[in-house]
Amino acid sequence: MIKVTLKDGSVRQVPAGTTIREVASSISQGLARAAVAAKVNGRVEDLNTALQEDAQLEILTLDSEDGLAVMRHSTSHLLAQAVQNLFPGTILGIGPAIANGFYYDFDSEHTFTPEDLEKLEAEMKRLAKQDYKFERGEMAREQAIEYFQQRGEKYKVELINDLPEDAQISIYTQGNFTDLCAGPHVQSTKMLKAFKLQSVAGAYWRGSEKNKMLQRIYGLAFAKASDLQDYLYKLEEAKRRDHRKLGMELDLFSLHDEAPGFPFYHPKGMVLRNTLEEFWREEHQKRDYVEIRTPIILNRSLWEQSGHWDHYKDNMYFTKIDEQDFAVKPMNCPGGMLMYKTKIRSYRDLPIRCGELGLVHRHELSGALHGLLRVRSFTQDDAHIFMLPSQIIEEIIAIIDLIDYFYKVFGFEYHVELSTRPEDSMGSDEDWETATNALKEALATKGIEYKINPGDGAFYGPKIDFHVKDCLDRTWQCGTIQLDFQMPEKFDLTYIGEDGEKHRPVMIHRVVYGSLERFIALLIEHYAGAFPVWLSPIQVRVLPISDRHNEYAERVKAILKEENIRVELDQRREKINYKIREAQTEKIPFALVVGDKEMEAESVSVRRYGEQKTTIMDLKDFIFLIKTEIDTKSISSKTV
Template sequence: MSNVKVTLKDGSVKEFAAGTSYLEIAKSLNQKLGKQALLAVVDGVNKDLSDIIEKDAVVEFVTPDTKEGLHAIRHTASHVMAQAIQHLFPGVKFAIGPAIDTGFYYDIDSEHVFTPEDLAAIEKEMAKIVKQNLPLVRSEVPRKDALARFAAEKEIYKVELINDLPEDAVISLYTQGDFTDLCAGPHCPSTGRVKAFKLMSLAGAYWRGNEKNKMLQRIYGTAFPSKEELDDYLHMLEEAEKRDHRKLGKELDIFSMHDEGPGFPFFHPNGMRLRNAILEYWHQVHRKYLYEQVMTPMIMNRDLWIRSGHWDHYRENMYFTKIDDMDYAIKPMNCPGGMLVYNTRPHSYKELPLRYAELGLVHRHELSGALHGLFRVRCFTQDDAHIFMTPEQIQPEITNVIKLFNEVYSTFGLKYHAELSTRPENSMGDDASWELATEGLRKALEANHLDYIINEGDGAFYGPKIDFHLQDSIGRTWQCGTIQLDMQLPEKFNCEYTGEDGLKHRPVMIHRVVYGSIERFIGILIEHYAGSFPVWMAPNQVRVMPITDKQQAYAKEVNDKLFELGYRTQLDDRNEKIGKKIREAQVQKVPFMLIVGEKEAESGTVAVRQRHGGDLGAMSLGDFIARLQKDIDEKVND
């Protein structure tokens, strides 16, 4: 038997006999790798370890500590769950069972209505299947044979899936013990590789997502390479539930949602104090980085949106109205208005880059089922900026934006990673301008030593973009900031500047947002801080509490002084015991409590209690104000 050459990840080349399985190759390279490997990537294609090598190839092995490895574990876990269900509930019909970002699920047609108690029984049966360490064996059969098999088993959903495949298709099946499933694969080599799993919830799901089809039962689960990782994930979910911004938003009186305006948030006084603090900081940072602020109308006519490309590429997400029998649209983005501002006067290369910032209220149509607190709404304030520049300024200007992002995100204690999104199918413009724009973003990322991944085809319809995904205090990520390089809109709006050569040139434009959506960012901050906002942004920074009625006059004097100095302060002069007042202030997550008793009233001091630091002792009002202001100036997170 002839040998074939295998090029490994480190560039080394080894020879193996043709017909050697990838599992055997892994074992020969490293005993530990042989035990850990889940899949083989052969010339860029994922393969089962049981597959054999037949020609020279580049081979890499997938282990549990990778994204692909986790996906394989979860995909295999869905088959283990299906097998367990088949054992416990004979006669069920299986639809599809994919791995997803958070775990896996299987859609099932059964007369039995599954309950949370059933999940515990299914988990127990899954554990038995995992312990048996059953190999997952791939087989390929002609389409007609696969149809005959699943028709005989009355697996109507599998039959429908196969019928959608071409007549000459070869169908792949995976068998583990007494269970066989229709699946393209690949899979872990055996059920024993599913080390840690948990069934999470039950839901309904229409077959193929079509409400005209039958409603099936969906069982969600998750799986991880180790019990420790599963436990960490479950702990994170518990924390996330405690931090749910919808729950805290109500408890802290920040915002509400109403049936009279689904998807349109209502901000309460506490919410506006929080919002204004965040926006005040936004103004400070943008002044520092030399942005000029503009404001453009919320409603503009159809001609503008046709010219910008939104009418053809974004219309399904827009709201419309008529004025004087003419078609108008409520803006879903701020950029076309920014183009009109730029074109109101001539520009020279000497004033570029020109940075226009806008806090613009935009409206986008979201399906009612997708609405989710402040995270998915139908109107939101975008903290936009449109930067006009020469082609030579692309890289330094993107670097400047990245510096601004670093400053803002570090202030909130948020780490991030970057993703570069390239040209989508539904795009406008020519290949050359897209290539130039994409390469400009890539060079800027590399010049700033930012690690990034590439999202093929996920750019905006007018240009590629860098998305910034923020990591919160419990490890979740949120896409917020974005930098989009656009050569299309300046062309469509005939934007120009006079160059050093005295000739007219077309500027390049950056669209960028830092917060993204102010509303969504507030929701993220509520969950990131669990409602315990740093004092600089807290809706109520100080609460003054007299112990008895005799100290009310002095307590009011203290509160009035703080108010006059611009601090967000409250006076709690209710006829309640001081212990109750303190507890309620802590529940409301007020950073500082000033307790005023007879001693403090006589000495002109305040007893200071911090939200997390406890009793800080007595201070003069001046000393407390100095401490408070220092924490605000330094944006301290207690």
């Protein structure tokens, strides 16, 4: 007999060799029916697995993320089966579970069309009903290679060859379909119900552009049909929040064929942008930053000196001036270096925190452009901090705090990643290790959890990245803190120490917003275009009911303007309903209706964005209300 400890702490005695399914049945038939897999000592296993020794056991159902992942993975096998039935000769890539569903990569002469997806989905439904069991088999390495080779599954053979020598090679079979797979899987295809094929896209084999591009079919899969419907509805909702759509509707910015990736800011977008810059300057002044501005075009020798010519050329734009090579800056740092070198620095001057709202240009691949989230020219809210080695940790922590403070003001959730040395980089291993450890230490001090991104650092140093989600849950890097021992070296930066000798300062590159463009895009999606009052391009619109209220309305407008409130007056001869509807459509935080009653009492009828109810209040009370919200940067709960 062995002891099986369940999730609730209870212990069951069962004979060795009992399968997990049998244990589940002994707990309840309902559980046995709902079970898709199980966690044995933390490892996800099939229900068919026989328990041989004492174990911690957690039965997984579709109520858990782990359970859903198993089901989604099984659904990807179902797709592969359907594809090979309908398009014989298709070679298989890989087919994992992902958030909300799964994908499977295929190599086929045939190009899959949206109509094919419908047919495949129908075939999947048909196959699912057949109640095929997912049966696990194990093969010796040589046998497995031969098996897949014979079937022309060259990618599977490659995968097997790359498995460690001692790896257990397992295969899963459902009906006429067999796939190389570590598993686990649900018991039967019958458990696969709420799925939908979504799209087909190109994807390089093993994610490398050096490899062949395969066709990736994406699908959604959920525990039940209503969950799938809910998710589809959520996707529709997300489209409404899309910053590209809202940016145009709210007249914030535009993009044109004539300038791909180079955004145009409209007047309202500029108000938003200027407000963000203003806030940025205030907060940085408080923290003893100074601000500079460096040129956009600098000559070739500078970029050679900085290493950009060697490591960043593909992303840069070039021009010639008087027969000499120049480059448009893709980063602000070299300019900052020259500024540092304009005089002798003392250790007493350090740290120098030198900010720059710098406009940079980078050549991004045409297929990568995406609204304001991925552009070819953008303004970084940059700063370069020159400091003593002993100040590193303290400075990094201060920046982490600063970024956290900013993101909290906007209500952003974020996660943190640490990116380490990339292949194409400069400097010694020792410097990189020191720098990486400093970043780790700062994160540890703050108790921040982070994910490591191996090889994703800048060419001159490792970095801490702050990621924010867009409306479709894709994450975008915004803030970043990069520790750099290389630039000071390349530019021979020095300071005079206590000992009267020259020493090498250390440098940090950091941004808080990341780029104004990306940050604005994320703000639009985060608030669904209904900005908090302090950010809103128009804060108040005054709506007179008829012509005879125009004069009072103009007075209200003038008084609000005097208080530095961004106010508009809608004097058109339209019905009040019409004007209100428009103010709502434009997501203006406050609509002030003024008619006879208000005119008489020196009051306004206040209607907030997204609310039905109106409140009549004295104009001076309204001013107090709105100014308080602006000053506290209050985030309205209505982002509908």
